[in-house]
Amino acid sequence: MNLIDIPVKAMETPTGMASALLAELNDHLHNLLKKGETHVIDLLSLPLNEADINELADLLGVGEVKATIKSIGSSSIRETAYSGIWWITHYGDDEKVLSELIEVTQVPEILVTHMDEVRHSAQVMASSLAGQEKVI
Amino acid sequence: MTEERVDKAETLGGSLISNGVSRRTFLKFCSTVASAMALPPAAAKAMAEKLSQATRQSVIWLSFQECTGCTESITRSHKPTLESLIFDFISLDYHHTLQAASGDAAEHAREEAQKKHKGKYILIVDGAIPVKDGGVYSTIAGITNLQMLQDVAKDAMAIVSVGTCAAYGGLPKANPNPTGAVAVSDIVKDKPIINIPGCPPIPVVMTGVLAHVLTFGIPELDSHGRPMAFFGDSIHDRCYRRPFYDKGQFAKGFDDEGARKGWCLFEVGCKGPTTHNACATVKWNNGTSFPIQSGHGCIGCSEPDFWDAGSFYKPLSTGSMNMEGWATGALAAGAAVGVASGLLNSNTKSKAEAKHEPVTLEDMGAKNE
Numbered sequence: 001m002n003l004i005d006i007p008v009k010a011m012e013t014p015t016g017m018a019s020a021l022l023a024e025l026n027d028h029l030h031n032l033l034k035k036g037e038t039h040v041i042d043l044l045s046l047p048l049n050e051a052d053i054n055e056l057a058d059l060l061g062v063g064e065v066k067a068t069i070k071s072i073g074s075s076s077i078r079e080t081a082y083s084g085i086w087w088i089t090h091y092g093d094d095e096k097v098l099s100e101l102i103e104v105t106q107v108p109e110i111l112v113t114h115m116d117e118v119r120h121s122a123q124v125m126a127s128s129l130a131g132q133e134k135v136i
Numbered sequence: 137m138t139e140e141r142v143d144k145a146e147t148l149g150g151s152l153i154s155n156g157v158s159r160r161t162f163l164k165f166c167s168t169v170a171s172a173m174a175l176p177p178a179a180a181k182a183m184a185e186k187l188s189q190a191t192r193q194s195v196i197w198l199s200f201q202e203c204t205g206c207t208e209s210i211t212r213s214h215k216p217t218l219e220s221l222i223f224d225f226i227s228l229d230y231h232h233t234l235q236a237a238s239g240d241a242a243e244h245a246r247e248e249a250q251k252k253h254k255g256k257y258i259l260i261v262d263g264a265i266p267v268k269d270g271g272v273y274s275t276i277a278g279i280t281n282l283q284m285l286q287d288v289a290k291d292a293m294a295i296v297s298v299g300t301c302a303a304y305g306g307l308p309k310a311n312p313n314p315t316g317a318v319a320v321s322d323i324v325k326d327k328p329i330i331n332i333p334g335c336p337p338i339p340v341v342m343t344g345v346l347a348h349v350l351t352f353g354i355p356e357l358d359s360h361g362r363p364m365a366f367f368g369d370s371i372h373d374r375c376y377r378r379p380f381y382d383k384g385q386f387a388k389g390f391d392d393e394g395a396r397k398g399w400c401l402f403e404v405g406c407k408g409p410t411t412h413n414a415c416a417t418v419k420w421n422n423g424t425s426f427p428i429q430s431g432h433g434c435i436g437c438s439e440p441d442f443w444d445a446g447s448f449y450k451p452l453s454t455g456s457m458n459m460e461g462w463a464t465g466a467l468a469a470g471a472a473v474g475v476a477s478g479l480l481n482s483n484t485k486s487k488a489e490a491k492h493e494p495v496t497l498e499d500m501g502a503k504n505e
Contacts, residue, residue, distance in 0.1 A: 090167060
């Protein structure tokens with residue numbers, strides 16, 4: 001028997017989940033527009049196979065923003081062709097997908113600089129300026 | 137007073153930023169934990185916010201009758217991973233395998249933490265507690281495990297029993313239980329106890345539960361004291377070989393056609409249907425695989441008394457397993473408390489003893505075709 005005869009294969013066909021998700025995203029877009037409500041969908045928690053994920057990615061398309069975050073593995077943040085719908089993938093150090101989210105928002109939460117960090121960088125800036133004065 | 141104020145000022149958010157752990161890393165960690173625990177995705181932000189406002193949680197980790205496999209599991213990452221971030225969120229004040237201090241200094245660190253964080257520290261226990269003959273069979277610094285558990289549990293905020301030994305007695309409690317080993321919950325009755333069984337437990341289950349305790353408090357638990365998020369489904373429920381079970385396609389041996397075709401391992405003794413854990417979804421070794429994916433049935437290591445519940449290679453349906461003990465009896469034991477639970481436990485145990493059979497070569501090959 002060859003490996004190819006083993007019927008356990010990653011051969012998957014779309015289940016229709018992608019278009020169901022599209023309908024849900026449509027609602028969330030309207031909520032964002034009318035009430036300013038943001039929403040997050042955790043793709044890993046849904047019974048999606050690889051074909052569904054690919055179909056969803058095709059349906060949503062590619063928009064004009066792509067950002068990468070480097071922190072213990074990378075994170076990729078892409079706006080889809082539908083403005084306000086973002087596709088976020090967090091990778092671990094080993095390139096394994098840790099979480100995959102769709103955010104309906106103007107700016108994904110993870111891109112916004114947190115005020116704690118602004119405060120910290122202001123302190124660092126101030127102390128480096130103070131250091132410069134001493135040198136001068 | 138001053139010291140307390142300094143403590144309060146040093147939030148996790150503040151201390152981690154100065155150590156180069158960004159808020160985005162925080163949020164990423166929380167997104168991953170929220171996803172693993174099936175929390176609403178929006179909870180990740182709330183979790184990150186709460187974690188950053190929290191101070192480092194004092195944790196005392198006591199290791200009793202154990203093999204250190206649980207500690208291996210939580211610390212043995214191939215490289216620094218997101219999961220290991222949990223060690224930045226807690227202050228591990230005592231862990232006799234991991235701490236640098238030894239001898240009197242080590243015990244002093246434990247006493248110090250107990251005093252300083254009285255009523256606020258989390259106690260993590262791995263290993264069972266021998267109680268026979270006054271508990272002499274396992275001692276640390278001349279103190280029996282029993283005494284140390286009672287002493288440290290007294291002022292703990294909550295207890296996390298890590299691994300099947302601490303949660304249910306595990307291997308030390310296996311027939312004939314020469315040391316009179318019992319679970320943490322058999323001794324401590326007045327503190328919230330979270331059981332994270334498994335031999336060992338899955339790393340992300342341990343870190344996820346700890347992160348949940350730090351932010352939203354004690355998670356929802358099942359009748360065995362296990363977090364529902366990870367132990368709510370059986371291995372069978374989430375097994376990728378489930379479609380073969382439904383179609384009645386079973387491997388009858390470990391090298392027959394069914395085994396080669398990746399069919400269901402129920403008939404070679406898989407305990408997936410009676411075992412609750414997250415192995416089938418979270419998997420092991422950085423998500424590589426889990427026992428069933430590697431061709432061996434689940435042995436049910438996260439269930440009480442799994443070691444005495446019959447051969448790992450006898451199918452559940454042939455009656456070699458004490459189904460009553462595994463399902464009904466065990467559930468009732470988890471729900472009952474005090475005397476009733478003791479009675480049921482001994483009942484389950486004697487049944488398991490009667491059913492106990494050593495594994496023979498025949499067991500493993502008898503069904504070969």
